[in-house]
Amino acid sequence: MRNWFNRKNIVALLGIVLLYAVVQGLIVFDIMPPFYKLTLILICIYIILSTSLNLINGITGQFSIGHAGFMAVGAYVSAMVTAIMHGPLLLGIFIGAVVAALGGLLVGLPTLRLKGDYLAIATLGFGEIVRIVFLNMEFVGGAAGFTLPSKITWTWAFLLMVFSVVIIKNFVGSTHGRACISIRENEIAAESMGVNTTKYKVMAFTIGAFFAGLAGAIYANYMYIIQPGTFSFLKSFDILVMVVLGGLGSITGGIVGAVVYTLISALLAGIPEWRLVITAVFLVVLMIFRPTGIMGTKEFTLGFLGKKGDKNATSKN
């Protein structure tokens, strides 16, 4: 336990609590306009999505673009639990995430033998299959969508986001995370050093799918309505763009990418006809001047606080 309370962790914790309290205060005293609140919760959802995709694409070096598929599984399954079976919210979210993880395991086992482009195509196909399946399921509304009550508050969204990021960061900072990074760096050498590469690819993929499902579940239980169209491959690309924008392989980069991209979308919501044009120009310019993304593979750390503390436990890329 005492390992947890080094100076870095305490400062990080204080920052998180402060951020939460400020936003919660603004919401409670009705100072925050609803659109801002929506944006903030979307940011939480997208941080989970980009961090979990980063685990697969950036940390383990596999090229998956079917993340919206897992998100859809989490969204629909949790909606079934909370709205059709009237189960408790947290249970619904958890079951949604677990089913998405099982989906990740089933898809990952055969497809992770594929490399590069082939894996991308297989995961893209998976995402579309999931969407079509929900489109044809009448009891969850088909194309018209499925309406359910909005139960997610800022508190839940924020807590689940922090939980996701901490768990993924802990994974990456352990020997298991190092095994994943070694696969990205050099698969043959990793295998020769005793790393069971298939196991770790599938593990990263499954954990990534779990958190994508979690994000989908939060989305479903906040948005009042979910439609299969929301989880098309365009959503997968949005998430991928966030990861690349922030920096493939950097957890904090994925967070920055999610925040920046969601904010840009929100800011440009007033001029829908120019939104995609401006976003595209921004991305092109960024890729020209900073092809590795905003953070590259660097992490933003609180290392400057002096105490070595957690140093041995975090991977420094």
Added chain:
Amino acid sequence: MPLLKTENLSKSFGGLKAVSNLDIEINQGELIGLIGPNGAGKTTVFNLLTGVYEKTEGTMTFMDKNVSGLKPYQVTLRGMARTFQNIRLFSDLSVIDNVKVAYHQRTSYSTFSALFRLPSFYSGEAEMQRKAMELLKIFNLDDKAEETAKNLPYGEQRRLEIARALATDPQLLLLDEPAAGMNPQETHDLMNLIRWIREKFKLTILLIEHDMSLVMGVCERIYVLDYGMIIAQGAPDEIKSNPKVIEAYLGEEVV
């Protein structure tokens, strides 16, 4: 009982027989050289032994157990480690993390413990850090532990690769051209290092090398490979004067 024994080991790529009917025997504690002209199939032999390639025919026995058909990581678990001809470090990882990856298979804590940062995670990581630093110290790389691997000078990258292979705790170490690209002084130091790690870690070593001063200097027995077949074997002095070997390297006399 030999530590490693292959019988009739063969590998074909389509119509090309890269290795044919390879019979080698390596005893515990030996330091064996595997030489041969370019394209003779030396690295293919390493890839067969470590499970990177699947054999076409034959048997491989390592420590009394059949190791054919195993995946590379399983071969490593059984106690066979290797380095690569073209260095394959985890170039964006720090020097110490390169070594820690090799300790991974003997990690004491579970994934669950890592995700929730249980005490066993901290003690496991501390133990790994200590062992990795000890190993780096032996290879004189401890002051560069936090350096990114790709920024090391060439000779140190070679040394790190050997250190990383040793971290898997092998019985048999396969070195694929460890002296490639080194100057005579560095080669000489490497020679001493190889002798020294053999004593220190009680290793058996099989090494591929083109640098004859190194091979003749450290190896007790040498296998010569040409066109995928063993054409000669024996002590360094015998090999030097063997007409078949001279022919393989220099070509037939025309006159």
